Amino acid sequence: MVSLFPLTLTEGLVRRRGRVIMGPVSLTVEGRGLTVLMGPNGAGKSTLLKALHGIERLSAGRLGHGCPSDQSHAAQAFVFQTPVVLRRSVAANLAYPLKLHGVGRAERARLIEDWSARIRLSDRLDQPAARLSGGERQKLATARALIRSPQLLFLDEPTANLDGRSTREIEDLLRAARDGGTRIVMATHDFAQARRLADDAWFMMNGRIVETGPSPQFFDTPTRSETRAFLRGDILE
Numbered sequence: 001m002v003s004l005f006p007l008t009l010t011e012g013l014v015r016r017r018g019r020v021i022m023g024p025v026s027l028t029v030e031g032r033g034l035t036v037l038m039g040p041n042g043a044g045k046s047t048l049l050k051a052l053h054g055i056e057r058l059s060a061g062r063l064g065h066g067c068p069s070d071q072s073h074a075a076q077a078f079v080f081q082t083p084v085v086l087r088r089s090v091a092a093n094l095a096y097p098l099k100l101h102g103v104g105r106a107e108r109a110r111l112i113e114d115w116s117a118r119i120r121l122s123d124r125l126d127q128p129a130a131r132l133s134g135g136e137r138q139k140l141a142t143a144r145a146l147i148r149s150p151q152l153l154f155l156d157e158p159t160a161n162l163d164g165r166s167t168r169e170i171e172d173l174l175r176a177a178r179d180g181g182t183r184i185v186m187a188t189h190d191f192a193q194a195r196r197l198a199d200d201a202w203f204m205m206n207g208r209i210v211e212t213g214p215s216p217q218f219f220d221t222p223t224r225s226e227t228r229a230f231l232r233g234d235i236l237e
């Protein structure tokens with residue numbers, strides 16, 4: 001499969017209702033690793049993730065990939081903060097992206113067995129996904145996004161409101177995916193999680209990227225006063 005990297009956002013800007021809610025932002029995503037996107041509420045993190053994924057209309061600027069856009073779309077996935085589960089069984093949820101991309105029946109069955117075991121839902125495959133708990137749904141949504149081994153995965157607050165065990169399970173899935181070669185960009189408000197997972201971090205405020213850096217330097221010795229204040233827990237106006 002061709003590579004969708006580098007993914008480049010050039011002077012990307014999103015304006016809604018006459019207000020700039022993101023940008024201008026220019027950045028390049030390539031290679032491997034897990035990037036954590038941090039910043040106060042309303043900073044524009046979700047908007048940036050969606051812009052990078054190509055589902056947020058840019059008011060100005062340009063999004064580019066290393067391959068044609070139909071292929072770049074098929075090579076990436078997005079897990080929303082409130083996971084979307086289909087009103088079907090757990091198995092059908094896992095099968096959905098595989099069917100969509102023409103994966104054959106035998107391979108589908110193998111992948112569903114493997115991934116349902118990894119998220120500890122093997123014995124619930126025939127149950128309606130809508131009946132799962134919040135943590136189980138989030139795990140299902142994450143597995144459904146990863147089941148095709150995407151080149152790039154975006155996640156928006158993947159463990160908000162989950163308990164310690166579910167959080168750990170999702171973090172394990174993400175680490176394994178990252179180690180397997182999936183490039184990950186995720187927004188989180190959880191500082192401890194950011195430190196546990198990040199290879200590098202981006203800090204965003206008022207729609208702009210203020211600082212980027214590798215972990216752990218980003219967390220231990222950020223260069224910008226706004227980043228330091230945010231990581232200290234100060235309220236940023």
Ligand SMILES: Nc1ncnc2c1ncn2[C@@H]1O[C@H](COP(=O)(O)OP(=O)(O)OP(=O)(O)O)[C@@H](O)[C@H]1O
Binds near residue numbers: 039040041043
């Ligand atoms: N469709 C829209 N129309 C108008 N304003 C919008 C729209 N979508 C988002 N916004 C505003 O843009 C700003 C950035 O929103 P966004 O959801 O990207 O921030 P965020 O950093 O992800 O926030 P949070 O941490 O609270 O999830 C917010 O002030 C939000 O109210």
